[in-house]
Amino acid sequence: SAVISQKPSRDICQRGTSLTIQCQVDSQVTMMFWYRQQPGQSLTLIATANQGSEATYESGFVIDKFPISRPNLTFSTLTVSNMSPEDSSIYLCSVDQGRRALNTEAFFGQGTRLTVV
């Protein structure tokens, strides 16, 4: 199974600033995803990070607010821009190694707990 390192693990930021979250995988993966988990809620997909092209964003999320990079098959970043208290959430990186066998799974990083004050 893939090992995913995500950093920072937590941060407290001032409103109006930006934070970049890094996701490093120990092996090449086909797909990388970014999720948000707001307090007391379940996970919501923000975007799919595509290697060599722009990320694909889900409804309600835009590139200006959440720019994403995917320079290679083992690394991606998510930036939360111009933060407001409503952006306080856990942000999670997830990968899919592209296996097509049964019992395949999506792996998650340990998450970044962001508090905006």
Added chain:
Amino acid sequence: GQNIDQPTEMTATEGAIVQINCTYQTSGFNGLFWYQQHAGEAPTFLSYNVLDGLEEKGRFSSFLSRSKGYSYLLLKELQMKDSASYLCAVSNGGSARQLTFGSGTQLTVLP
């Protein structure tokens, strides 16, 4: 649209059996996942079903009926450490493993 329903909360006693249900209505289907999430931690994978039937893995089993849009997670011999949120998630199809998550079921195991 995507809709995944599961109970918000459940309570059970240590040593007992509990079944957490999940119903889904999605535009595509490429498998259903169950994750366990302890407070303040990332979700950890429990099970994956893509064909109808029961998948058993130790104390945990998961069932899927695609025609009914229904799954359940069965936890046997409950332990205190099983107190956590249990997330049902559906892979919507296509080549990518994007997941749509239910709101999660908070399970409390009592002594």
